[in-house]
Amino acid sequence: MSAAKSITTRPGWFRRLWALSTGRFGVIVVAVIALTALVSLFWTPFSPRQTDIADRWALPGWPHLLGTDATGRDILSLIMAGARTTVVVAVGAGIVATIIGVALAALGALTARWIRESVAVLVDILIAFPVLIIAMMISAVWGGSLWVVIWSVGIGFGVNIARVTRPELRRVLHSDFVLAGRAAGLTSWQNLTRHLLPNVAPVFIVQLSWGMAIAVLAEAGLSYLGFGAPVTEPSWGVLLSDLQRYITVHPLSVVWPGLAITLTVLGLNLLGDALREATDPTLSHGRDPLNPPRAAIRHVPGVRA
Amino acid sequence: MIRYALTRLALLIVGLVVASVLIFLTLRVLPGDLAQLIAGTNATPEQIQSIRDELGLETPLWTQYIEWIGGILRGDLGTSLLTGSSVAAEIAQKASVTVPLGILSLLIALAFSIPLGVVSAMRRGRAAGTVLSVGAQTLAAVPVVWAGMLLVIVFAVWLGWLPAQGFPRAGWREPGLALRSLLLPAITIGIVEGAVLLRFVRSATLQAVGQDYVRTAAAKGLTRNQALVRHGLPNVGISIVTVLGLQVAGIIVGAVVIEQLFGLPGIGRMLVQDVGNRDLPKVQSELLVLTGFVLIVGFAVDLVHRIIDPRLRQAESE
Numbered sequence: 001m002s003a004a005k006s007i008t009t010r011p012g013w014f015r016r017l018w019a020l021s022t023g024r025f026g027v028i029v030v031a032v033i034a035l036t037a038l039v040s041l042f043w044t045p046f047s048p049r050q051t052d053i054a055d056r057w058a059l060p061g062w063p064h065l066l067g068t069d070a071t072g073r074d075i076l077s078l079i080m081a082g083a084r085t086t087v088v089v090a091v092g093a094g095i096v097a098t099i100i101g102v103a104l105a106a107l108g109a110l111t112a113r114w115i116r117e118s119v120a121v122l123v124d125i126l127i128a129f130p131v132l133i134i135a136m137m138i139s140a141v142w143g144g145s146l147w148v149v150i151w152s153v154g155i156g157f158g159v160n161i162a163r164v165t166r167p168e169l170r171r172v173l174h175s176d177f178v179l180a181g182r183a184a185g186l187t188s189w190q191n192l193t194r195h196l197l198p199n200v201a202p203v204f205i206v207q208l209s210w211g212m213a214i215a216v217l218a219e220a221g222l223s224y225l226g227f228g229a230p231v232t233e234p235s236w237g238v239l240l241s242d243l244q245r246y247i248t249v250h251p252l253s254v255v256w257p258g259l260a261i262t263l264t265v266l267g268l269n270l271l272g273d274a275l276r277e278a279t280d281p282t283l284s285h286g287r288d289p290l291n292p293p294r295a296a297i298r299h300v301p302g303v304r305a
Numbered sequence: 306m307i308r309y310a311l312t313r314l315a316l317l318i319v320g321l322v323v324a325s326v327l328i329f330l331t332l333r334v335l336p337g338d339l340a341q342l343i344a345g346t347n348a349t350p351e352q353i354q355s356i357r358d359e360l361g362l363e364t365p366l367w368t369q370y371i372e373w374i375g376g377i378l379r380g381d382l383g384t385s386l387l388t389g390s391s392v393a394a395e396i397a398q399k400a401s402v403t404v405p406l407g408i409l410s411l412l413i414a415l416a417f418s419i420p421l422g423v424v425s426a427m428r429r430g431r432a433a434g435t436v437l438s439v440g441a442q443t444l445a446a447v448p449v450v451w452a453g454m455l456l457v458i459v460f461a462v463w464l465g466w467l468p469a470q471g472f473p474r475a476g477w478r479e480p481g482l483a484l485r486s487l488l489l490p491a492i493t494i495g496i497v498e499g500a501v502l503l504r505f506v507r508s509a510t511l512q513a514v515g516q517d518y519v520r521t522a523a524a525k526g527l528t529r530n531q532a533l534v535r536h537g538l539p540n541v542g543i544s545i546v547t548v549l550g551l552q553v554a555g556i557i558v559g560a561v562v563i564e565q566l567f568g569l570p571g572i573g574r575m576l577v578q579d580v581g582n583r584d585l586p587k588v589q590s591e592l593l594v595l596t597g598f599v600l601i602v603g604f605a606v607d608l609v610h611r612i613i614d615p616r617l618r619q620a621e622s623e
Binding site for chain 2: 121225227
């Protein structure tokens with residue numbers, strides 16, 4: 001994969017990432033979530049589907065570390081199993097966003113002028129479509145499922161990636177080494193895969209990290225509204241809406257899934273911020289890790305779900 | 306300026322057309338029979354046929370589209386498949402909840418993010434600045450639904466100050482009650498959106514502090530704070546205007562989720578129900594109204610930005 005290679009060839013990018021407190025936090029959180037999702041495939045303290053009416057609404061303690069819900073299911077197990085859904089949605093949305101983003105950015109940067117300009121206008125228009133609106137369009141027709149989340153975030157964020165990557169792609173396009181490549185007889189496709197994409201990869205991966213954070217938020221919001229995961233699926237959003245019905249009587253239980261979502265989103269956001277610093281050679285070192293990046297479009301309308 | 310406004314207006318119109326085509330096609334290009342899908346599996350052939358007639362499904366796609374758009378241009382947003390009532394009338398009625406909710410949310414977001422954002426930038430590297438930054442970064446990662454639930458737990462369940470759910474049946478004829486039931490939802494949207502805005506204000510302020518004109522002002526004898534307030538903040542203000550469009554989009558989305566959580570009879574809740582019921586003619590008009598609103602706000606924001614930013618005015622005259 002050329003994208004990964006381009007970063008690894010930069011000496012010590014991971015060490016630079018690790019040196020940032022935000023980077024460490026992001027890496028650890030993302031690793032923990034991924035590991036939890038993996039472990040939950042083989043083992044959870046209880047079965048996430050196993051109900052036990054006698055033990056409903058158990059308070060946090062032993063053996064139910066985070067307590068149980070209205071049907072006596074173990075909340076910790078549900079959250080662990082929900083991590084799987086979160087990972088699937090984040091990765092799925094990331095892949096869709098990558099494909100759409102690269103395609104639109106390439107069309108907007110490398111083609112004939114009129115196509116280029118029309119794509120740019122189209123991207124400007126599409127960017128105004130909130131992810132939630134896209135999700136509603138899809139789910140009005142195909143009904144609610146995790147695909148709705150993956151596609152709506154993928155499209156919404158793909159457009160965003162295209163908008164950020166396009167100028168970067170054009171900048172690299174006019175650089176000397178691309179010209180040299182062309183002079184050496186590379187076709188434009190070879191030039192794209194060998195020189196252009198690896199050079200915009202850092203910008204891209206940073207965007208992807210933020211996009212995945214948005215996917216996690218969107219999964220929660222859309223599943224809550226009934227457009228996302230089906231109620232039978234273990235998902236943080238579904239769990240949140242399940243527990244919300246009893247919020248006046250059992251307020252504590254609703255804290256856990258929300259905490260899981262917040263932590264994951266925070267981890268991915270900070271990872272994106274830190275990756276940006278670690279991979280961008282032009283950023284000065286008098287940096288401020290908590291300061292949101294200025295040049296990048298960070299806030300995608302309509303994904304604060 | 307006029308030239309810019311006209312170009313931007315053209316872009317807005319193209320945007321509205323593209324949006325309407327996308328919404329229309331997504332809701333029409335379906336595997337299988339749309340009428341069958343809407344009617345469900347238990348429908349009689351007569352019911353399906355009547356839906357087909359109602360939607361004009363047997364005419365070509367582009368006539369259907371023209372008819373829809375023609376209606377919208379005349380102010381007719383169509384009728385609901387389920388209830389037969391006018392979509393425009395329903396939106397207008399539900400707007401009496403959603404619009405005040407949106408305005409209140411925006412005011413709350415601005416009221417807390419601007420001062421705190423500036424403070425967070427000025428106190429950068431010190432305890433107060435770090436706390437504010439970490440807080441905003443964390444708040445920006447909180448799902449709106451969850452923030453709403455936590456606020457309900459604290460202010461409705463424990464303290465009992467504000468209602469946890471609902472909107473008075475009498476609506477705005479009981480302004481006190483209506484406002485009270487909108488307060489918690491608006492605070493929820495306001496703080497989560499405000500956290501995003503706070504980070505933006507902070508970075509705009511930091512940028513302004515580093516500008517030459519602020520240093521010059523300080524050099525000619527103003528204190529750092531005077532220089533910032535007099536020369537820096539107007540520029541921060543201009544930057545805030547540029548992201549207002551995004552904020553409005555965020556608030557609309559927040560309202561959809563929050564109306565559901567708080568059981569408010571607004572546009573968002575209606576839309577969620579209509580999507581669930583597959584009331585496609587209604588959904589299509591509602592989505593266009595919302596998207597159109599976002600596009601129009603973006604247009605207005607760009608124009609205002611152009612007018613208030615002296616640098617852009619100057620660029621024009623050169």
